[in-house]
Amino acid sequence: MGKETDSSRHAFDKRLKQAMDRNNPNRAAEAGSQGNDITTVGTVLRAGIEMVAGLVVGVAMGWGLDRWLGCRPVFLILFSLLGGAAGVLNVWRLVRPQDALEDKPGPDAGPER
Numbered sequence: 660m661g662k663e664t665d666s667s668r669h670a671f672d673k674r675l676k677q678a679m680d681r682n683n684p685n686r687a688a689e690a691g692s693q694g695n696d697i698t699t700v701g702t703v704l705r706a707g708i709e710m711v712a713g714l715v716v717g718v719a720m721g722w723g724l725d726r727w728l729g730c731r732p733v734f735l736i737l738f739s740l741l742g743g744a745a746g747v748l749n750v751w752r753l754v755r756p757q758d759a760l761e762d763k764p765g766p767d768a769g770p771e772r
Contacts, residue, residue, distance in 0.1 A: 706750045713744075717745065721739055
């Protein structure tokens with residue numbers, strides 16, 4: 660029975676170490692160039708999808724409102740601009756420097772004395 664416990668404990672320790680290595684924030688610096696390329700491609704694809712999704716939603720909402728109200732394409736133009744702005748904002752949130760997040764005080768931070 661002692662041998663089973665040692666074997667399962669060793670397997671658990673090995674899996675725990677692997678999980679900790681995966682979640683290590685310094686792993687990006689240690690990762691090979693192929694891992695960084697995949698991360699970069701994923702970020703670029705996500706940024707493109709965010710831009711297109713914001714614009715598509717804005718155009719669809721504007722077109723739908725114009726059809727429903729039977730007016731000129733005022734809402735189409737307005738919501739296209741708003742959708743494009745929302746897409747740009749989402750991309751900015753994706754790629755902004757992490758230092759900007761650390762400098763900003765949290766919502767529960769009181770005034771410094």
